């Protein structure tokens with residue numbers, strides 16, 4: 187089982203859209219996939235057209251510690267299960283924060299121990315808090331979506347500094363940096379992508395095009411694979427030679443390479 191945390195301390199960079207569409211993309215290829223929402227905004231359930239719920243609270247709240255199987259929801263999609271979050275996660279953070287004994291940072295890692303999935307995708311909140319730490323401890327790799335703006339390199343560096351500060355308690359590594367909202371008609375997108383590649387080299391994966399369908403599909407509670415399987419954010423953009431580059435399809439391809447290894 188491989189656990190991937192989708193993280194960026196900056197808000198609105200495409201973490202949730204990435205988590206949902208990566209998870210469903212893998213599920214559609216037959217991988218048993220668990221998607222876990224660690225954000226009190228609880229957006230993952232919305233994106234899948236499901237009601238909100240406090241599954242993560244039940245799973246991790248000290249004294250409750252419900253077994254994973256009892257809080258996991260079926261999404262109605264083959265191979266894709268969900269652990270939902272809602273605003274009760276704010277109380278959860280306070281409660282976990284007050285645990286003194288066994289390192290609380292291992293709570294999620296322990297909860298996932300022995301789970302029967304091929305891949306677990308963790309959608310994180312745009313903040314550095316205890317749930318964020320739990321995700322970095324439970325994950326094997328982080329995936330960092332980032333918008334292509336002036337703060338992109340800085341934002342990624344901040345994330346890597348946070349990861350490094352936890353190196354005593356986690357073996358989690360940088361998996362990939364995922365440029366999102368890519369607009370090939372603007373010089374800004376191109377320049378920032380170039381900066382990102384100069385700074386982080388092969389860790390930068392082909393970008394996800396800006397695509398209004400991302401917002402629309404969320405409104406309809408469908409993943410991109412369901413709502414518009416040929417849309418740009420999935421299949422990428424055409425380069426001069428007509429080759430398709432980027433998009434979530436390539437992200438799924440690359441994650442699959444790791445799963446097959």
Ligand SMILES: Nc1ncnc2c1ncn2[C@@H]1O[C@H](COP(=O)(O)OP(=O)(O)OP(=O)(O)O)[C@@H](O)[C@H]1O
Nearest residue numbers: 197198199200201202203312367395396397400401
């Ligand atoms: N490639 C894209 N093109 C256009 N819109 C997008 C794209 N990716 C995401 N969006 C839209 O941008 C908004 C923010 O995306 P998302 O919720 O995934 O970001 P986030 O990083 O999870 O935000 P938060 O930090 O608040 O959790 C949403 O309305 C989403 O539909």
Ligand SMILES: [Mg+2]
Nearest residue numbers: 201202225229
């Ligand atoms: Mg989000």
